[in-house]
Amino acid sequence: MLGVMGVLIAIAVIIFMAYKGWGIIPASLLCALIVILTNHGDIWKSLSVDYVNGFKYFAGTYFLIFVLGALFGQVMGESGSANSISYKLMDRFGESRAILVVALATSILTYGGVNLFIVIFTVYPLALILFKAADLPKRLIVATVGIGAGTFTMTAMPGSPSIQNLIPAQVLGTTATAAPLMGIICSLFLFGAGVWYVQSRAKKAKANGEHFVPGPRDNMDKLSLTDASKLPDWKVAFLPLLVVIGVIFLLKGKMDALYGVSIALAVGIILTYVLNWKRFENPLKALNDGCSNSVMALINTAAIVGFGFVVQNVPAFQAFIKFALGMKFNPLVSEAIAVNVIAGITGSASGGLTIFMKTMGPAFLQTGISPEALHRVASIASGGLDSLPHSGAVITLLMVMGLTHKEAYKDLGVVTVIIPLLATALAIAIGIFFY
Template identity: 50%
Template sequence: MLGILGLLVAIVLLVYLAYKGVSAIPASLICSLVVILTNGMPLWEGFSQFYIGGFSYFAGTYFLVFITSALFARAMDDSGSAQTIAYKFLDWFGAKRAILVLVLTTAVLTYGGVSLFVVVFATYPIAIVLFKEANLPKRILPGILAFGAATFTMTALPASPQLTNVIPSQVLGTSLTAAPLLGIFASILMFIGGYWYFVRLEKKMREQGIGFEPGPNDDMSKYENVDKSKLPGAFVSFLPMVLILAAIIFIKGIFQPLELVVYAMLSATVLVFIFNWSRMTNKLNTINQGLKDGIAIVSVAVIIGFGFVVQNAPAFQSFVNFALGLKMHPYFSAVVATEIVAGITGSSSGGLTIFLKALGQQYVDLGADPAVLHRLTAIAAGGLDTLPHAGGIFILMGVAGQSHKESYGPIFWTTVAIPILVAFICTFVAIALY
């Protein structure tokens, strides 16, 4: 009982500390200590094996992705390419549609196979110009990025290459287009619900006179009194981003996924330098600052370390057993169980893997349609995975220069509340039609 209470207290404490502005490193260490002590785990082993093991796994796996993505983003910003793209979007769609433009941009990138972490770095320089010109408050930026990148394109749209859609395919033997009509239906509901929320929120903030204010890390001097005639052309500005998307879509069979992302980011960065050689007057500073920006991976890695401590705590299995033992319709129990485990781990892929490897085949043996089970569990995994203690939330806040207290509200409504509601609506539909 003490162990279970310890897990709950640790997760709540992590959320509380994040809201109070405590950085990820001390917060994750304190909360890991709570889990270790209340679960009777050896202190040294808990930190050296589980916490550092989780940290090392994530940092070691994604370090090159982070630094190359951050370098690309810095090059796009310093060259003026990001500004050109933002102004072109404003010319095409108008400042009134800035939110829609950003949502669709992140959605296209993630549906093309670009990971959330890469999307955050790649789109931030564009987003800052859009927000400045449209006079939108930065506090809603993390929510818009999360909504576009971590909801319908990650879990519901058929053929999505994101890990949340790949895991059920690997475990259940289904295709990435499993239950396409159900997936499209869920995507439409998520998009309408999330976009409607942001339209209402924008209107409310404008009525309150809340507008754009730069963050502590935003160098706004480069965005003041811009002579658009001196910015790079639209073709050379869009081409590096198109290259990334095209490489991930069309060359994915040649390289390993992470290897491909790194090569694509480096190639795109080289293109930015070639196209803007004369404009980039301090190239060494761009490289130094870009690689330095990639150190943001530490904030995510320490939260993953906390997650590893949680998953290795004896009490964690009690939560898993409870979730897996729910007595209700198979589709409902699958959705609820996946939500619970994804929420505890702070990871959609973690929740899916644990649930499907434990009981996926048993559900199929009971008569569940593998394709429907695939789609429902993928959608469910994208609900509680973005609670405040999730690693991805920390990277969003870090890049945008915002705090949980300022910016988590929109993330909750568009990536937690609405996806959960959609998951249950789709479950009713699946029971009725399949």
């Protein structure tokens, strides 16, 4: 009982630390210590072996994906391609539809393989312009970006190169396009419900007299729509994204999913350089910055996985595994519950999926349920409780945009926690009736 309470207390403390601005690395270490002490564990072994092994496993396995994803996002941004795509969406839908445009722009970039953290930096300037033009509260930018970066392109859309869509493939022997019917239906729900919610919040904000107010770090004078004339043609800008997606589908089933996505991102990087060479002020700097930008994102996520591995190796967590495997539910229901709880504990969809697949994936595979259904339900479920306040991605979003949990987390929580939980239930229903 004390061990279980220790895990719950550690989660509460790490969330509190996130609200107070603590970094993921010190917070994960201190909360790992709480788990160890309340479970009467060996402090040195738990930190130097369990924590480090979890950190090393994630960082080593997904190093290339993070580096190539960040580099692709960097060259897309440096060449003006990312902004060109966003401006095209703005021209098509109009400035008044700021929420829809930002959500679509973010979705296209993340589905094309652009790293989440790079997308945040790429889309944010455009979002400021559009939200200022529409006179919408800045705090809603966080939830709007969350729709495109933290929901359907991350977990549900077939063919997505996201890590959350690739982790299950390593254990279940599936591909990035697993369970296409389930994935497409849930993607439509996640996007539609997310946009509807944020738009309803925007209407309420206008009715309450709220307006756009830039933050102290937002230099609105430098964010001008006239810069669009200097950007590459949107069709040229969009080509590398199409190639990345096309190569992923071309290599489907022919090699390991991680290898296929790595090759696709590498091809996209090279093509972006070739098409926009003259637009790079310093091609080498873009290369160096892109690789460097991946490091902190990788380390923060790996630190959360390290905390999760400490939890994984204490008696309280082992008791949870026995409970999850012994649940008398349909395996898809049991899987969804287990993945959500672990993702909530670790504050990371990828971290939660990694731990679940390593500890319970093979057992669920032996239940006779379709591997594709197991893949898609696990992936979608990982996008629920992963976005609690202590999530590294949540903290990064708020830091970049100069907002606090108190100001913006409520709406982000609905978009990236509540709606994905409903999507998980929808996925389970589809899995039971059609797979």
